[in-house]
Structure formats: C-alpha cells, structure tokens
Amino acid sequence: MGRFILRRVGVMLLTALCLTFIVFFLTNLYPNLEKMAKTEGNMRMSDAEVESYLNNNGYLQPVLVKYGQWLGVLPGYVIEGTDGKVRAKCAASDVPIEEAPAFCGVLQGNWGYSNRLKKDVDEVIGEKLALTGMLMFWVMLLMVPSALILGVLAGMREGSKLDRTLSTFSIGTTATPEYVSGVLFIAVFASSAVGLKWFKGTATSAMDNITFENFFLPVLTIAVYGMGYIARMTRASMAEVMTSQYIRTARLKGVSFPNIVMKHALRNALIAPFTVIMLQFPWLLNGVVIVETLFNYKGFGWALVLAAGNNDIELLLGISVVSVVVVLVTQLISDIGYVYLNPRISVS
C-alpha cells in the first residue's frame, strides 16, 4: 500500500511538472509578454521600450532558465537594467539586493506576485481556495447523498413508476446548465418577480459570513446540476446489480426486499459511482466559474478567469499547480476507496 501511494505521488509530481511547464511556455510567448508589459507600463510604449522593460525584469531569458527560476532550482536573476538600476528576482522592496537570497521559487515557498491583484500569489490562492472549498464542501454535502438516494431508489426496481419519475427528474437537472437554473432560482426565490424572496440573490456577503440565506442558492445551483449525473450513474449501476445472479440468490434465500437492497446490493452498486463522485472534485474546482460569477462570489474559478484574461502569468501557474494536485489527489483517494469497496481488488 505504502509503495503504491509513493508511486502515485511520484506520478503526480511529474504530471504537475509537465503541466506547469506547458502553461509556463504558453504564457511566456512573446505576444503575451508584450501585452503584459504594456498593461504594466503604459499602452503607448514603443517596441524598444517594451523590449527593455522585459529585459530589465528578466522576461527575455531562455524559457527553461525562467522556468527553473520560477521552480526555485536555478538562482533568481540579477540584472543590471538599461536604466542602470539593478533588479533581482528575489529582492523584496525593503531588502537590499546584496542580502536577497539566491533562490526564490515555488520550492522556497515563493509563488510569485500577481500583477493583476497586486498581491502575492500564495496569498491569493489560499484565500480563493478557502472560499471555493467552502462552496464545494456544502455542494458535496447536498449533492452526493441526494444523488445516491435518487439513484438507488430509481435503480432498485428498474422500469417502475418510481424509476421513471426519478430518471426524468435527474435527466432534467443534468440537461439544465447552471446559468439557466441559477437565473431561474434567483428569479423564483430571490427576486420580486415571483416575490418569494426567501434567499439572497448574491453570495458576496457569504465570503465573510456564511448563512443559509446567502449561501443556499449557489450551493443548490451547482448541486442540482451535478446530482443528475451521479444519480444516473448510480441508477445504472444499481439496476445492473439488481439483475445479477447473487441478488436472485438472496431473493430465493428468502431475504426481504429492503434487506436485499441495503445488505446485498448497495455496496456492489456504489463501486462505479464512487469514481464518478471523485471526478466531481476537479470539475467543481474550475466548473464553479459560472456560479461564482452569477452570485458574485469571488472564489477560485473567478480568480482563474481573472488570471487568464489578464495574462497574470504567476497567478495562472499557481492555479494550475493547485488544479493538478487536486485532480491527482482525488484520483488517488478514488483508487484507494475502490479497494475498500471492492474486495476483489487488492493493492498488496
């Protein structure tokens, strides 16, 4: 087991390395840099001015060197600029250049500086991840149990009226994108259009203080969309298990129907949806963009859009590292959980 996890962590690191390099390479293409220089300096910079700005700030070094510096395996640049000022990557504003450390990359805990938000990247990511994590937590808490219940109820008697009703419902919810259901929910529950006004149509206040009133609608919007999908998977898995021979064996042993479902079918039926549920985490992390925008909740997805739109290289890199880690960690959990659910698979 230990070896298995170790190997998976190794694969994870390698993937993160490759992926960040791709992002790094793309964001460091010259047109992107030029655009960034102009936003940082001024829009009317001449080509020569752009060139010298980029050079002074170390952007014109070879990509691999820059990547190494970002990672923290190569010493940060110290460049004497065209204006005679010496700039170093690792120098903070209040520390003289001579005393700055040689290395300052991700490995040293220095994630860089977000040009757009004027903050350190690790600070931004920490803050946004916490906000989206909160959202994800409540979404999962609402979505997973209700999806499993829906799926199991629908799948235990395939083709029954209950199955038809629940299946129609879950297909309906999956087929409705968040920007439709979200708008609909706001109109019905939070606006004067219908007049219910039970909840708030914006979740901005939830960033400081979560209440049922300001947080339920965004959670519901995401949960409803994801729920249908998991419910469909669970239903298919459950329906298949219910027609299997060992369920017939149990039935002909005289086991009552509720017990057949609970004791004999459930564990077998949960094996397949488990992977799907785990796949929902990475989806949630970035897929919440729409809902976050809709409810004005400035989380991870919002930061991603911001970084991508403004070519905020270091923020974008930070976000991709976090995404890769989340994807791979959830997959690792899903593999390990699979082993516990399915006794036929063993790791050792």
Next chain:
Amino acid sequence: MSKLQAHDGPILEIDNLSISFFTRLREIPAVMDFSVSVQPGEAVGLVGESGCGKSTVALGVMQDLGVNGRVVGGTIRFKGRDLSQMSAEELRDIRGNEIAMIYQEPMASLNPAMKIGKQLIEVPMIHEGIGEKEAWQRALDVVRDVKLPDPERILKSFPHQLSGGQQQRIVIAMALMSKPSLLILDEPTTALDVTVEAAVVELVKDLGKKYGTSMLFISHNLGLVLETCDRICVMYSGEAVETGSIRDVFDKMRHPYTQALFRSIPLPGANKNARPLVAIPGNFPLPHERPQGCNFGPRCDYFEEGRCNRAEGIPMEPVLGNERHASRCLRFEEIDWNAPIKASVTTEAPEKGEVVLKIDNLKKYYEVAANALFGKGGDTKVVKANETLSFEARESETLAIVGESGCGKSTFAKVLMGLETATDGQILLDNRNIEGTRIEKRDTKTVADVQMVFQNPFDTLNPSMTVGRQITRALEVFGVGKNDAERRAELMRLLDLVKLPREFADRMPRQLSGGQKQRVGIARAFAGGARIVVADEPVSALDVSVQAAVTDLLMEIQREKKTTLLFISHDLSIVRYLSDRVMVMYLGHVVELGTTEQVFAPPYHPYTEALLSAVPIADTSVEKKHIVLEGDVPSAMNPPSGCPFQTRCRWKSQVPAGLCEIEVPPMRTLDDGHQLKCHLAEVKLAEMEPVIKVAAE
C-alpha cells in the same frame, strides 16, 4: 425448520403447469401442460436441451418468474399447498427455508462484496430467528459437511478467494443451511471440471440421503441424471415428452425424442467409422414457431402426416406395465422400439499419411508479477504452462488433447497458432520450425495451413458483418481466388462443404443458431485449405442433438480433405468416439499418450483413470469404478514438487520411498508407442482394472 403443517404425500406436485412470458409483440409460451411430482426423499431429473423450459419450471416453483413471466394454467403444490395462492411473506418463508436452489454458476450466485460466513448465517437468521453465534456454529457444521477444509478460514473469506469447486460447495452449503425439504439444482456442475463435477455430484447424493431432501435436478447431461436421480422427465420445446423411472426411460424409452437423444450422444461402443452417431435432423423450434400437433413432429423419424400434426395437442399417455411411466406420443405403441438404427452409414477408417506436425520438447513458460494489480518489479513467478511436450501428428489423423482447465492445452494451441512463442523446444510443420514465429510474421501459407475452430461460436463471429463477408475476408487474407467472382464461388463451395444453405451468405450471425454459427466457424477455418485444424472444444457450447451433427461434419471434412485434427476437449466420451490417438495433460505435463484403445484400457496413468471414472455415462449397462479425486487442481503458479499429480493420486502409496514427491517421473514407453509418465512399477500397472465395464446384455 418447517413452518408448514406436517404433510404426507408428494413434496412437490406440478399439475398441468403452463408458464408464458409476455412481450410487447406476443405471448410466448415457455412451458405447456407440464406435470411432475416429487416424493419425499426422491430425486427427479429434468432433462432437455437449452430453451426447452426446464429452468423456467424451476423458477416457476420458486415463484420468481420476473416481471414478464406468469403462470397461465395449472398448479404447483408444495406439501399440499398451492404456491400461487401464497402471499409474498409466506413465499419468503418458504424460499431458502423449505425450497432451496443451487445454481449453474457459483461465482455469479455468490455476492462478491460479502464474506462467505455472512451469506451463510443469513439463512437461518432470517428463517429461524436464531442468534448470530448459533447460526455461525451451524454454518461451521454445514461447511464441514460439504467437505471443505478449514471451515473457519473459509467462512471469513470472500467468494473470489475460493476455487470454482469450493464456491459450488458453498452454494450447496447455503442451500442446506435451513435443512430444506426440496432442493432444486439448476445445472449445478456445468461450469466445473469433470473431476470436480464428479466430487460435487457425489456430495449432493450423500447429503440428499443424509438430510432426507427431495431433489429436482435440472441438467442437459443424461449421464449425470443417471448417476443422481431416481426418476427422470425429458422435456422438449416446453413440454414434458416422457417421464418415468430411470431404468424405464433409459432402457425402454417410449418417445422418439428420447430415443433420438440417446442415439446422438457418444456412448461407449459408438465409433466414428463403424457405428457413427445419428444426429437429430432439423433445428429446435423457436417458442413462437412451434409446429401444430407434436412439437417434435418435423424432426421425427416416425412422423405420420395428418395424425402427428393434428390440430389439437397431444396428451401424455401412461405406458402400461411400467410404474409411473408416460409418453407424449400418439404412436408409441406401434413403434418397434428394438429395431436397429437404420440410418447409420459406416465408413472405412482412412489411411494415416505422413507426419505433418512434429512437436519436440516444447516448453512454454510465462513470467507473471507476483502482486498482480499495482505491483510491478519485485518478485516474478514462472508459470510453467507447457512442460516438455513431444508428439507427432499425421495427415488425416485425429489427435485428442484431453485435460481439465489449467492443464495447458489452450496454451499449446496458442503457441501452435503463433499467438505466443515457445520458450524452448521446437514445432516442426513439414520440417520447418515455426515455434518462434509470431502469427504476424508467418507467411500466408503457414497461417492458412494451421487454423482453429473456437469453443464459443457465439462470440467468435463479428456480429455486424454478414456470414458471407466474414468467410470472404478469410479468403482474401489467404489469397484464395483472383477476383470477387472467384471468391464468391469459393464461398458457395465452402457453405456447401459445411452443409449450410447458400442463402446464409447474406445473413447476419444473430440470425443463426449455435450449431449453424459453429459451421460458419468451421467454414472459415477451412477457407485457406487448412491442413492442420485445432478444434478447441468445438462442440462443448452446443446442445447435445447439435453436437453430433457438428462432430460428424468435422469428421466428414477430415476424410475428404485429409486434414490433421487436433481436438482439444475435456469430454472423454466424445474423444473416445472420434479420435485416433489421445494425449492426456495435467498441469502442463503430458501424462499419457497413446492410441484411443490404449488410453481407454488399462494400464492407465492414475490421472487418466480418475478422469475416466469421473465422466458420467448415460448407459445403465455400464459399470464404472468409483474414483473421486480429493481437492482441486493445484495452481500452476505453485505446482507440487515431483510428480504434478502426486497431491491427488490414489496410487502414490504404491511407489516406494516417496519417489513421487521428489522426482518428476520420466516418460516411459510401454508396448506399441503407449507412453506414460508415472513411477508405478510394471507389476502395479498390470494390476489395474478397467474403469468402465459394459455388462453383458
């Protein structure tokens, strides 16, 4: 524990039962006018081909016909009470408690995510309301009764940790947990190896006696029914056609279908040249295409126009003079049942030609990682799938390769075909080495020369391509014919060869029956004029009546084309019927090799002896010596030291100084090329008695 009142008289009484399945299109009658009764302590066999409705009867008794199935007529009485009148709760009380069922595939019928013990103790806990401790104690006793070693460990393991034979014993144990009065066995041994099958059958027989349980034994194997049952009921296309005691039905059958069935299975004495099998002509009717009058009419030798296809149904009539013997035939009193088989065509045994295939010291080892799923690197184990195989095969000879699953017979076929390459030794095809050439690298001629007929015709045809297209494709690959017209002509010739109507060229595989699909498989194998055909259990997936026809076809093509046939099988009856020489394999070793007569007569290798004794023979005049092998075939990953068979051999004590455990015996040649891999002394070998004796009539 019975919750019903005490009852004398039959345990189970099925009276004029009719069961139909309802689809959107039509009602499909699955069982019609079916009657049978099971007395206390009696075992009744239900025999018939697939689709005849025997499993439907069993599910009808269990009242578990699914959403589409319904009893449309007649009654099923269990201990005098009509099961169809019972409430769901009463039925639950009876299921598992009064009536228990044993299923065809043990692996599928055990819950994979639940420990064995939990699945077992559930039964008495539901029905008798006893505590977990007491139930656990009971489970231990029953597991001991089904002769499983180390019950504690078994109860704590998951189903996948047991072998097939052990799983089936667990299913039997589960059925016996509440001491039911009726046991329904639905093909309980079809998924098992012959020697394991023999042990399970013996166990069921003993336990039936011990617990006084009545049994309804469903099988397609007449031999098994002979060994286990007191009475038999033969079914054809949804109807019982003949019922009676085993002796009456086996020796004095009174229905043409029963007779035809017995003539189509290879019994001792049948021979491909002198006394060939008689296949039943035609096909099994589909449920919604049953003929008028007698269902068997169109395939019957004794069919009489205007009488056998009359409008009203044909009733079951008692056969006078025999006890509880009845037949559903209008003419059974007129037919001369002792008339000899008339249609049998005898042929001359063909001359054996030159050696075309020579295997010399062939070895195939696999390396497998010790921890299979996530581990790579670390320990690897060597599986010796084939160990020093040496033999020759001649033109127009049939060489049978016999052995149970895991003995390496399929591995050998793969190496010969070029799907794997040999680890050591040689395969000589016309004196050319082919053991190291993979099939992609073989020239067209070699590929066309060595072809294969597969076990399961249902999976080996591409479902989205017409039959003609699939055979034509083979012709293209083998470079037969210059253009499409020529290949079309060749395709027609091939269809004629395998006796399929020419229209079948444009049919899809799903429109064909199992036997017809297998004929297509044979046509494909012979498309490039194959000289060596490896037939891997070609008939084991087919019904009895079709088996004979397909076997005969193979023999006929062989006679015509002088093909060398390597016939891989575990069914010794069919091997005896059609092969010239037999090679017996066990755990990768060839343990015996000789002509059919030599292998089927003493001296035997101890394994051959056990194998012969395990094969059920549907003939009441045959006396068999009873040898039951203990345990399962050892894993090839971890073979025993010395002789591979020593762990289960009953002759081991006759070899001095524990030689069997130390040394792999050498291949010895007895008289006339009969080879044997055994340490037993000549004297001991000479003492062996024949396993199968046909009593004088």
